[in-house]
Amino acid sequence: MRTTVGRFLYMEVLAMGASEPIRIKQAKTYEQQLDILKNRGIEVTDSQEAIASLKRINYYRLTAYGLTLKDGQQDQYRPDTTFNQLVALYEFDKKLRQLLIGVIESIEIAFRTHIAYHHAHTYGPLGYKEAKHFNSPVYHEKFLTNLDRFFKDNKTELFVAHHQSKYQGVFPIWVAVEVLSFSTLSMLFKNLKNKDKSVISKEYYNVPFVYMQSWLHTLTTIRNTCAHHGRLYGKKLTIRPKLFDDMQEKIQNDEVFAAILIACKLLNAKERAVFIDSLALLIEEYRDYVDTRHIGFPSDWENWL
Numbered sequence: 001m002r003t004t005v006g007r008f009l010y011m012e013v014l015a016m017g018a019s020e021p022i023r024i025k026q027a028k029t030y031e032q033q034l035d036i037l038k039n040r041g042i043e044v045t046d047s048q049e050a051i052a053s054l055k056r057i058n059y060y061r062l063t064a065y066g067l068t069l070k071d072g073q074q075d076q077y078r079p080d081t082t083f084n085q086l087v088a089l090y091e092f093d094k095k096l097r098q099l100l101i102g103v104i105e106s107i108e109i110a111f112r113t114h115i116a117y118h119h120a121h122t123y124g125p126l127g128y129k130e131a132k133h134f135n136s137p138v139y140h141e142k143f144l145t146n147l148d149r150f151f152k153d154n155k156t157e158l159f160v161a162h163h164q165s166k167y168q169g170v171f172p173i174w175v176a177v178e179v180l181s182f183s184t185l186s187m188l189f190k191n192l193k194n195k196d197k198s199v200i201s202k203e204y205y206n207v208p209f210v211y212m213q214s215w216l217h218t219l220t221t222i223r224n225t226c227a228h229h230g231r232l233y234g235k236k237l238t239i240r241p242k243l244f245d246d247m248q249e250k251i252q253n254d255e256v257f258a259a260i261l262i263a264c265k266l267l268n269a270k271e272r273a274v275f276i277d278s279l280a281l282l283i284e285e286y287r288d289y290v291d292t293r294h295i296g297f298p299s300d301w302e303n304w305l
Helices: 031-037 049-053 059-069 083-123 137-153 158-166 175-180 182-191 196-206 209-227 256-265 269-285
Strands: 002-005 007-015 024-025
Touching: 002 083, 031 049, 031 083, 031 269, 049 059, 049 083, 049 256, 083 175, 083 182, 083 209, 083 256, 137 175, 137 182, 182 196, 182 209, 196 209, 209 256, 256 269
Parallel strands: none
Antiparallel strands: 002 007, 007 024
């Protein structure tokens, strides 16, 4: 049964497992989607170009970038908001994700190296298999279960196949870390003995380990958001990093800039310089459309990085 509610047409359906009908909006054509945006105050200079964009970018995804362009909880956009502005915010966010995922890749690979090197030289190539070398036996058991699954999922990888055939499937830690997801690597670091976390954190970054394990956790969520094409612009962090006291004076730890800041702290000097330059160029490219306050940037953001 169809019912008209406000300006929207709904269809009542009985979803599987539901005891009562659920109202579902009907699908709109690209032209109808554009009309909705126009009725809500979006200026459109070229309808055909706008429809071409809607054919490539899901309406639901694109309009999420308009949340920062509305007044309060109203459906209407602020005056002079354009369709091109929506698309520009989407493009900026896409390029920011691409930039960040490259940076996080460098951090992830570095930590694979740090953990494998320290653990192998402290406990031996297979010391990672023994629960006594970790804080929690429960998490250690989960780690080994995940590791076994990763090996099975990556059995066509040449280095995995090599160790399966030549070493009867016995993998030293420097091989094992190469199949771990970043999330599992972060959990592995957190479960290291505090003395081991301290050595790695101090030796490579001169940072107390309590910050390091928090930062890795935050960056795994950012990495997952980037990898799955999630939105960063206008979003708050669900996993907030622990910040130094001097950072907390001006940086909010639920803003995207907090994640960018800690990522910079984990890059080497050359990587950091390239990242900051790339970030500055990206912001300059979209300066007419992007308000960096919506991702937590202070006015002197480059000084913080």
